[in-house]
Amino acid sequence: MKLYRRQRHRVLQIVTKLIIPFVLLFALYVQFHGDYGPGGGFQAGVIFASAFVLHGLIFGLQRTRQVITPSMLRVLMALGVLIYLGTGIVSMLLGGNLLDYDFLAHDPKHGQHWGIFAVELGVGVTVTAVMISLFYSFASKR
């Protein structure tokens, strides 16, 4: 997959610039509204990554690499799993079982809310990072 030349496709570039913020915002909506409607970390992560894929297709991979570097992605990939597992371990330390969110707050319902929020965040971070780095490695062939 080659990069588009910068001087051509001016219309695509401008439209992309307009679209990307909305894609990111929609991903955040899907991420944090997953408790109430359809969505969650997996879907939100993919949508968030698709904004970067779009950027990479239109503006060239080098520029996207400056926005979010591969080494950052490697850290984020692990960070998501750590957030998830950390939530489970914190709930263990507070007296429950692994991933038993009832103990995260005084009210079990609040604990569940916080636990699911943290866990979905971990899912979203890992999925985003993995999807973008998959795109990087597939697209950076010369």
Place this chain on the structure above:
Amino acid sequence: MELLVTVVLLTFLVAIVIGIIVLRDLLAGVILLGLYSLIAAGIFVVMDAVDVAFTEAAVGSGISTILFLGALSFTKHEQKPRGHDSLLVVVFVVLTGGLLIYGTLDMPHYGDPNSPAQTHPEHTQHYLYKSPDETGMPNVVTSVLASYRGYDTLGEVVVVFTAGIAVLSILGLIRRRPEDEVPEDAPGDLPSTGESDSEQSL
């Protein structure tokens, strides 16, 4: 009406699969795969599984199409013409397909009132009616995925993570060449080798 929509969508699926098998052009095959996922997402919506439909639309027809296109740039767009299919291959494919169909035979039909989920309602009813009280989540899918079955989802995240690590360790090594490290000052002057090739692919 719902039946009609389902029948039409399923017919589309079959037509797309036949198209994928027949076509020699891999690029067209990839695009058809994306279309397949989109229509599958439509079927999931008809079956009231919006969360699954959402995932199918985002992953199946979105990201995987892009990744397939990226993989295509490693190879050619045209499938090599094969001389003849050996008998062994045909037997193996038919056997595997037959086994898969046989495996679905003892699954309950869609909406079957005698399925285990209906004849032992205490489990399904528990999630449907108790989950708002126990987790405070209006969306039962999220509460099952992240709370009741949080351990499974942890496994899924680790699978995604492992897949990412595996791809990086295989393909990331190719990328680590010195000329890739040169920062690009003038993106308008990209080397144009194989450019016409790629613009077709996008």
